[in-house]
Amino acid sequence: MRRKGTGFNGQEHVGYLFSGVPKAWPSPPLCHSRYSMRRSRYFLPTLKETPAEAEILSHRYMLRAGMVRQASAGIYSWLPLGLRVLKKIEQIVREEQDRSGAQEVLMPTVQSADLWRKSGRYDDYGKEMLRIADRHERDMLYGPTNEELITDIFASSVKSYRDLPKNLYHIQWKFRDEVRPRFGIMRCREFLMKDAYSFDLDLEGSRIAYEKMFIAYLRTYARIGLKAIPMKADTGPIGGNLSHEFIILAETGESEVYCDRELLDHDVLGEDIDYEDATSVRAVVERHTSCYARTDEKHEQAIYEAEVPEDRRYEGRGIEVGHIFYFGTKYSDPLGALVVTPEGENVAVHMGSYGIGVSRLVGGIVEASHDDKGIIWPDAVAPFAVGLINIRPNDTASTALADSLYTQLQTAGVEVLYDERDESPGAKFAEMDLIGLPWQLVVGPRGVKAGTVELKRRASGEREDLSPKAALVRLTG
RNA sequence: CGGGGCGUAGCUCAGCCUGGUAGAGCGCUUGCUUUGGGAGCAAGAAGCCGGAGGUUCGAAUCCUCUCGCCCCGACCA
Numbered sequence: 001m002r003r004k005g006t007g008f009n010g011q012e013h014v015g016y017l018f019s020g021v022p023k024a025w026p027s028p029p030l031c032h033s034r035y036s037m038r039r040s041r042y043f044l045p046t047l048k049e050t051p052a053e054a055e056i057l058s059h060r061y062m063l064r065a066g067m068v069r070q071a072s073a074g075i076y077s078w079l080p081l082g083l084r085v086l087k088k089i090e091q092i093v094r095e096e097q098d099r100s101g102a103q104e105v106l107m108p109t110v111q112s113a114d115l116w117r118k119s120g121r122y123d124d125y126g127k128e129m130l131r132i133a134d135r136h137e138r139d140m141l142y143g144p145t146n147e148e149l150i151t152d153i154f155a156s157s158v159k160s161y162r163d164l165p166k167n168l169y170h171i172q173w174k175f176r177d178e179v180r181p182r183f184g185i186m187r188c189r190e191f192l193m194k195d196a197y198s199f200d201l202d203l204e205g206s207r208i209a210y211e212k213m214f215i216a217y218l219r220t221y222a223r224i225g226l227k228a229i230p231m232k233a234d235t236g237p238i239g240g241n242l243s244h245e246f247i248i249l250a251e252t253g254e255s256e257v258y259c260d261r262e263l264l265d266h267d268v269l270g271e272d273i274d275y276e277d278a279t280s281v282r283a284v285v286e287r288h289t290s291c292y293a294r295t296d297e298k299h300e301q302a303i304y305e306a307e308v309p310e311d312r313r314y315e316g317r318g319i320e321v322g323h324i325f326y327f328g329t330k331y332s333d334p335l336g337a338l339v340v341t342p343e344g345e346n347v348a349v350h351m352g353s354y355g356i357g358v359s360r361l362v363g364g365i366v367e368a369s370h371d372d373k374g375i376i377w378p379d380a381v382a383p384f385a386v387g388l389i390n391i392r393p394n395d396t397a398s399t400a401l402a403d404s405l406y407t408q409l410q411t412a413g414v415e416v417l418y419d420e421r422d423e424s425p426g427a428k429f430a431e432m433d434l435i436g437l438p439w440q441l442v443v444g445p446r447g448v449k450a451g452t453v454e455l456k457r458r459a460s461g462e463r464e465d466l467s468p469k470a471a472l473v474r475l476t477g
Numbered sequence: 478c479g480g481g482g483c484g485u486a487g488c489u490c491a492g493c494c495u496g497g498u499a500g501a502g503c504g505c506u507u508g509c510u511u512u513g514g515g516a517g518c519a520a521g522a523a524g525c526c527g528g529a530g531g532u533u534c535g536a537a538u539c540c541u542c543u544c545g546c547c548c549c550g551a552c553c554a
Contacts, residue, residue, distance in 0.1 A: 048503065048515065049489050053547055073546065127478095128553080145554090179478065179552070186554095193554060245554095323554060357554035391513060426514040433514090444513055454513085 036384070036410045039419040043080050046431055057252055058366035059184025061375050065435045067362075074181025074189035081435060082362065084383035086192065089361050090171055092223050092380065093194050100216035100275055102167040102196050107149050109173055113139035115148040119334050128176045142175040147331045147353060150197045154349070155337035161201050164339065164349065165209055169196030171358060183254075186319065186363040196354040199332075201339065206326050206350040208278050210242050211285045213324050213354045215275075217246055218268040218288060221321070224361065225378025226368060228321060229263050231293045242326035242352070247295065250367040253317035258299050260291035261312040295320075319364045326352040375436030376459050384417040386475055387437040391425045391444030402443040405453070405468060412476040433458065441471060 045066040053070065054060040062068050067082025078086055094104065113131075116122035122139075130142040143149070150168060158166070171194045181189050198209035214230065221228035226248045233245040247257055249264075266288060274280055292307045294300070295318070304313070331337070332348040341347055357364075369376045377383065386409060390402035399420070406418045417437060419428050425444070432440050442454040452465040455474060466474065 045487090047488060051488070052483080052490090055548070070546090174554085176553075180548095180550095182548085191554070195554085320554065355554050360554060394512095422512095424512060424514090424516050426512090426516075428515085429513080430515045442513080446513065 034413065034415055036416040036418065039417060040421050042417065046434060054184060056183045057370065058186065058363040061366055061370060062185060062363065065375060068185060074178060076185060076188065081383050085362050085381050086359060088381040089224060090358050093220055093356055093358060094171065096216045096220040097169050097194065097196060100212045102169045105168050105170050107146050107170050107172060109143055111141055111143045111149055113141055115152055116141065119148050119331055128178065130175050130177050144174055144176045146195060147197065148335065151331045151335045151337050154199055155335055159339060161339050161341050165198065165200045165205055167196055167198040167209055169194060184363055186360050188359065191357060192359040194356040194358055198352040199349045201341065202350055206352050207242065210324060210326055210352050211281050212275050214244065214285050215273055215281060217322050217324065220356065221246065221248065222269045223380055225380050226365065227264060229259055229293050230288060231257065231295055232298055233323065244324055245295065245320050246322035247318035248321050248364050248368055249316055249318050250364065251317055252367045253319040255318055256296035257316060257318040258304050259293035259314050260308045261314045263291050263293055264314065319367060321361050321364050322356045324354040374434035377436045377438060379438050382438050384415045384437050386414055386416045386439045386441055387432040388416050388418045388441045389428050389432060389443065390420045391442060393420050393422050395445050397448045398443050398445050401448055401468060405441065405443065405472065408472055409475060414475055439475060
């Protein structure tokens with residue numbers, strides 16, 4: 001479970017060739033510390049009953065598991081357990097953006113209205129934009145997105161085609177004053193989003209940027225443990241086919257989806273991808289877009305039936321967790337993001353924008369991965385890898401063994417939540433199932449006598465009695 | 478933004494119709510007994526009944542206004 005490896009640096013990995021799931025995955029993550037915790041010290045306010053305001057399942061479980069607290073409609077505070085998941089997702093998103101050649105920046109949440117007036121969106125955006133005035137009565141706004149700002153940054157420093165292509169992204173909180181926030185964390189007013197912006201000389205350059213992002217997205221969701229399907233999306237006034245929504249399949253999803261089952265078997269993590277090789281990048285994109293996949297908005301039954309054999313038809317529900325699209329010179333024109341071509345002409349750069357709803361993904365994962373007892377975290381984003389339960393804290397032998405396992409797991413770099421509280425066993429089991437850690441390691445007098453501990457896999461419910469040593473080997477890989 | 482619903486203890490809710498000064502379960506605290514799937518008994522602490530006006534001898538309860546939250550629809554990462 002502990003991954004040894006060299007530090008990760010996006011820039012150095014441009015053009016990096018890889019195959020399958022890397023054994024040496026970067027660790028520790030850049031902005032998230034690994035740690036273990038004793039349950040008795042942890043701020044984990046779990047609830048036995050469901051708060052009345054929560055309707056949708058992910059919302060209920062997230063509140064009950066003590067991950068988030070609602071501050072007001074569509075605005076949430078993240079508590080330690082929830083924040084750990086959020087940070088893990090964020091980190092995977094970051095690593096895959098870096099790997100594809102994008103570079104991280106950080107733009108402010110509060111923006112001046114001036115740029116938005118230039119692009120014409122200050123008036124167009126409507127009430128969804130939170131408008132505020134500073135002390136000098138200047139018009140400001142809490143950013144719902146960042147096209148204007150990034151274009152301005154780019155325009156002020158890039159003047160030549162030689163500086164292209166570029167792809168800049170950031171992971172930042174945004175605010176959209178939704179008429180009706182709902183679905184807990186999935187449709188918030190304040191939300192964490194990764195958005196990337198590509199800059200190219202022409203449409204063909206933009207297409208390459210788009211296709212790299214397309215693959216980065218597939219890899220991102222796959223690493224998180226989700227099956228996300230790229231579906232054709234509306235391109236708006238620009239036209240063309242450079243627009244996809246990424247939808248994860250979940251029974252409780254907002255939109256109905258229709259697709260070819262074959263897409264479910266595509267394994268993007270197993271494919272060799274060289275981001276510098278535009279031809280092979282395109283081949284991969286084509287492979288993932290060749291099958292029918294549409295949301296109900298774009299669904300056409302006749303085409304669906306013609307293209308997809310009956311036994312391969314998948315009809316279900318899904319949640320949109322990403323959207324990528326090309327929008328040409330929509331912002332570079334009005335904001336003056338021009339470069340000089342080899343022929344000495346000034347032209348507006350072609351742009352694309354690529355969003356992933358990071359905080360929405362937390363809810364999306366819960367929707368896609370749970371049972372009637374609680375959440376089932378995929379290993380890659382689990383807040384802790386192991387929940388260690390000492391069934392009988394006032395039994396000396398049990399406690400000695402549990403303490404020692406806790407120390408050994410920590411030493412091995414495994415993230416553990418150690419429940420050593422003097423609670424009834426049932427209460428501890430129920431809570432552990434609720435918060436959904438992938439592994440439960442159970443120590444009690446019964447096992448101590450037999451020289452075993454119980455290792456339970458949360459996802460399958462499978463339990464196994466092992467010697468403590470064997471359990472450790474299993475958990476530390 | 479249209480339509481509906483709900484604000485009473487940390488959580489889930491009863492009480493409101495028919496006004497008379499605040500209840501239950503869970504959780505919390507203490508003690509004892511328990512202990513392999515949300516334990517038992519006993520004793521406690523805990524509420525400006527969302528807020529403001531009004532009616533009344535008296536308002537959680539009736540009236541008016543307000544604020545907040547949830548659900549359904551139209552719109553969105």
